Amino acid sequence: xxxxxxxxxxxxxxxxxxxxxxxxxxxxxxxxxxxxxxxxxxxxxxxxxxxxxxxxxxxxxxxxxxxxxxxxxxxxxxxxxxxxxxxxxxxxxxxxxxxxxxxxxxxxxxxxxxxxxxxxxxxxxxxxxxxxxxxxxxxxxxxxxxxxxxxxxxxxxxxxxxxxxxxxxxxxxxxxxxxxxxxxxxxxxxxxxxxxxx
Ligand SMILES: [Zn+2]
Numbered sequence: 630x631x632x633x634x635x636x637x638x639x640x641x642x643x644x645x646x647x648x649x650x651x652x653x654x655x656x657x658x659x660x661x662x663x664x665x666x667x668x669x670x671x672x673x674x675x676x677x678x679x680x681x682x683x684x685x686x687x688x689x690x691x692x693x694x695x696x697x698x699x700x701x702x703x704x705x706x707x708x709x710x711x712x713x714x715x716x717x718x719x720x721x722x723x724x725x726x727x728x729x730x731x732x733x734x735x736x737x738x739x740x741x742x743x744x745x746x747x748x749x750x751x752x753x754x755x756x757x758x759x760x761x762x763x764x765x766x767x768x769x770x771x772x773x774x775x776x777x778x779x780x781x782x783x784x785x786x787x788x789x790x791x792x793x794x795x796x797x798x799x800x801x802x803x804x805x806x807x808x809x810x811x812x813x814x815x816x817x818x819x820x821x822x823x824x825x826x827x
């Protein structure tokens with residue numbers, strides 16, 4: 630990994646791109662991406678678009694290629710793990726490999742059970758360096774309402790793990806903070822936990 634790059638600063642730049650997409654992505658997560666050259670300059674940006682349209686990584690790869698700035702020395706930062714399967718669009722992890730990117734930094738694993746680490750694995754299997762979990766807590770808060778809406782098993786699983794050491798009210802407050810969701814939504818997760826506990 631290029632030691633001189635400021636991963637936190639570049640991930641926050643990717644988060645700023647993601648914020649521009651919030652509310653415009655349909656059921657897609659609002660993800661942001663920046664591509665940075667070896668000297669730490671941002672050469673391209675992308676945001677996830679609506680259903681069936683480009684994910685953030687693809688937009689950024691196109692822009693970098695248009696500028697003649699896409700080569701093996703760049704680092705791609707994405708707030709969410711690149712997807713691993715060809716759904717409405719080709720798998721971003723495959724496209725990243727095909728475009729010759731050799732380093733990827735991600736914020737949060739994709740909680741979609743069809744991805745959940747598979748995107749990172751595909752990249753690593755192709756020899757791409759992958760650094761996961763940069764600004765993860767901030768990215769989880771940025772994407773919290775999407776996670777809750779489309780992948781509620783993830784906060785439920787986390788709540789179950791935390792429940793043994795926390796009172797219910799404390800647990801709801803912790804979930805509200807972790808996912809930046811309303812207290813009532815967090816309380817519903819705790820209720821679901823009680824309903825599904827053995
Ligand atoms: Zn994707």
